[in-house]
Amino acid sequence: MRILALETSCDETSVAILETDGRFFTLHANLTASQIKDHAPYGGVVPEVAARRHVDVVYPLLEAAGVPHDGEGIDAVAVTAGPGLVPALRIGVEVAKILAHVWRKPLIPVNHVEGHLYSVCLPDPKDPEAVRQPTGDRLLFPALCLPVSGKHTELILMRGHGDYELIGMTRDDAAGEAFDKVAHLVGLPYPGGPAISAEAKKGNGAAILFPRPMLDSKDFDFSFSGLKTAVAVHLKSHPIRNASDLADVCASFQEAVVDVLATKTLRAVEALRPRTVLLTGGVSANARLREEFASRLRERHPDVPFLCPALAFTGDNAAMIAAAGFFRAQRQEFVDPLTLEADPNMRLA
Ligand code: KG4
Ligand code: ZN
Numbered sequence: 624m625r626i627l628a629l630e631t632s633c634d635e636t637s638v639a640i641l642e643t644d645g646r647f648f649t650l651h652a653n654l655t656a657s658q659i660k661d662h663a664p665y666g667g668v669v670p671e672v673a674a675r676r677h678v679d680v681v682y683p684l685l686e687a688a689g690v691p692h693d694g695e696g697i698d699a700v701a702v703t704a705g706p707g708l709v710p711a712l713r714i715g716v717e718v719a720k721i722l723a724h725v726w727r728k729p730l731i732p733v734n735h736v737e738g739h740l741y742s743v744c745l746p747d748p749k750d751p752e753a754v755r756q757p758t759g760d761r762l763l764f765p766a767l768c769l770p771v772s773g774k775h776t777e778l779i780l781m782r783g784h785g786d787y788e789l790i791g792m793t794r795d796d797a798a799g800e801a802f803d804k805v806a807h808l809v810g811l812p813y814p815g816g817p818a819i820s821a822e823a824k825k826g827n828g829a830a831i832l833f834p835r836p837m838l839d840s841k842d843f844d845f846s847f848s849g850l851k852t853a854v855a856v857h858l859k860s861h862p863i864r865n866a867s868d869l870a871d872v873c874a875s876f877q878e879a880v881v882d883v884l885a886t887k888t889l890r891a892v893e894a895l896r897p898r899t900v901l902l903t904g905g906v907s908a909n910a911r912l913r914e915e916f917a918s919r920l921r922e923r924h925p926d927v928p929f930l931c932p933a934l935a936f937t938g939d940n941a942a943m944i945a946a947a948g949f950f951r952a953q954r955q956e957f958v959d960p961l962t963l964e965a966d967p968n969m970r971l972a
Contacts, residue, residue: 624698624952625651627690627722628945631677631715632707632735633774634658634668638684639941640697641745643949646760648746652688653935653942656680663813674710681718694726699957701948704732705969706774712965720960729957731948734971735939739770739903739932740781741950742943747933761930767897769888771912772904772939773799773814776884778843778891779971781901784950787972790891791843798880799906801847805854805876809869819873820909826870828878828911831857835883843891850879877911885915892924899928908937 624644630637637655641648658676662668691697702719705712716732723730743761766781767790776798778791796804799816806815811822833853836846854876863869892900902916913931920929936943 625696626699626701626945626948627697628701628941628948629715629719630703630939630941630944631711632703633711633939634662634673635939636677636680636684637939637941638688639945640688641942641945648744650942653940654684654688655940656684670708670710673708674714677711677714681714694728697728699729699731699952701731701733701944703735703944704963705966707735707967709965709967716963716965720963724960730960730963731951731956732958732963733944733947734969736770736775736971737947738943740768740901741946742903742932742936743901743930744946745936745942748935763898765897766899766901767891767895768901770904771798771906773797773803775904776845780895785954789972793845793847795846795848798847798884801851801880804851808855808858809863809872816906816909819877822870822873823877826874828874830871831875833875833879835879838883838886843887845883881912881915885919889919899930901930903932905938907931908934
């Protein structure tokens with residue numbers, strides 16, 4: 624089965640063609656155009672600007688991906704239907720509706736967060752051996768999933784394909800949002816995650832003891848806005864005077880985020896006994912976070928495999944939407960192209 628997928632939920636326009644026999648995934652194209660530069664002057668993503676940029680690049684991306692004009696060889700069209708920014712989501716949704724309608728192919732609406740979870744099934748383009756591994760088999764259920772991005776920080780128990788239970792979520796900022804806001808406070812560029820983690824490598828993570836919000840709460844929820852405030856308060860009394868101060872603030876902030884995410888996830892592993900743990904989304908590109916998850920799991924639950932997407936699939940991309948779309952297609956979860964609407968608050972569970 625060959626799936627064409629589109630992703631336009633925020634500030635990345637992405638088009639992918641994924642082929643699968645159910646066990647092996649072959650990615651024929653995965654092209655992503657980022658709009659980071661367009662939104663930088665506004666200090667955040669402007670929905671109308673995002674929508675206009677999606678319109679500008681989606682057709683050139685379809686051409687560059689080699690999507691045949693008559694849909695020949697494409698078996699289904701998958702698209703991110705939500706959650707996300709309505710004006711942005713609508714571009715991908717409308718293009719997918721038109722293609723599915725004209726080609727008379729099934730249309731599969733995919734939840735963006737679900738796409739992040741299935742990103743672990745995609746073969747690493749940097750690993751020539753990966754295409755020979757049945758990546759779809761790596762998910763062992765129940766799977767405990769932590770999608771962490773600029774908009775999401777959730778703990779989800781995945782009992783099977785399409786069977787999700789929300790275990791915990793952030794009560795305010797997402798972890799990636801905290802990285803972006805702290806980067807702004809210390810004068811680093813957007814997106815903050817890569818910039819902070821690069822600075823953190825040069826610093827001492829134990830230099831400043833920032834709070835670990837909700838670490839001791841009985842639930843599996845998170846909160847990151849207080850941590851951002853703690854960094855702001857610290858900077859008032861200890862302004863950054865040199866490169867070493869900057870590196871120490873970044874490393875100490877990153878350590879607090881990593882500690883909270885790892886501690887809560889490990890507690891959920893103990894309570895729920897999953898057969899595998901997934902760390903996905905933009906923040907899962909963070910090397911320190913991956914290392915801490917891997918070492919704590921190895922030490923306390925060596926029998927529970929820990930899965931992360933290849934770095935190419937941590938941020939928003941259409942390949943992950945195609946992978947999630949395939950499992951929905953197996954369950955015949957198609958919709959009439961004339962009725963699909965973007966859903967900014969689409970829920971997984
Ligand atoms: O998944 P994603 O591309 O888009 C959303 O769905 O939000 O995630 C983007 C987020 C941004 O907040 C960015 O700062 C963060 O992921 N991020 C990182 C790293 N790379 C990206 N956060 C921490 N460390 C990184 N290396
Ligand atoms: Zn995302």
